[in-house]
Amino acid sequence: MSDSSQLLVRRIKNGTVIDHIESPRALLVLNILNITGQEGNVITVALNVPSIKHEKKDIIKVENKFLEKKETDKLALIAPKATINIIKNYNLIEKRRIQLPDRIIGFFKCPNLKCITNTEEGLKSKIEIMDKITLRLKCQYCARSITTNELINYQ
Ligand SMILES: [Zn+2]
Incomplete structure (x- = not known):
């Protein structure tokens, strides 16, 4: 993460940081992960953060929740470039990329x-x-071919 994006969102002690989400899809990501904020833990969402690699990106930090691989793999279609960082006691203990199922x-x-x-x-x-x-993509029931944009816009 670059210095400027570090400043925007505070470091977390325990939890999951989803970085390099294509802007402005962070809210969609929360939706797909079924994170509503009702759980009561601190969730930080940053939209349109300047990024060196891509023009801009979104970042989500979910405190006190360790997202499992099977959960984050659901993001493959909407945030294929995202990286998942699992933080324990301020240390990065796992960094993973999303794999397409x-x-x-x-x-x-x-x-x-x-x-x-x-x-x-x-x-x-x-x-x-x-x-x-x-x-x-294809629906297994009606056999319709679907583009990712179609799928995302329909949700
Ligand atoms: Zn269908």
Whole structure:
């Protein structure tokens, strides 16, 4: 993290820092991770932080919560460049990149209004990642091809 972004958000003792989120997707990231703030822990969100690598980025710091790999892998479609830093007692104990899973179950709504996953209560969506480079997606139920933008805009 660069010095300027260090100043913006305070260091945390324990928790998870999600860095290098494409601006301005931090709020979407919180949504997908199901972090609402109701849990009561301190959550810092910084939008449009100047960055050297990319033009700007978003940062999220979630105190006293260690996000697991299976949780952060859900971010693959919306923040593929993000890095996940697990902090314990002010030390970085784990740094990981997001890996694209083969399919994402139950997090995104299929953009096809007539899809059974949108009409049947309790049925979980299954979005298959057909191509991990071009991010070509497909709903496993209605077989519709979906772009990441379509998927994100529909949520
Ligand atoms: Zn579908």
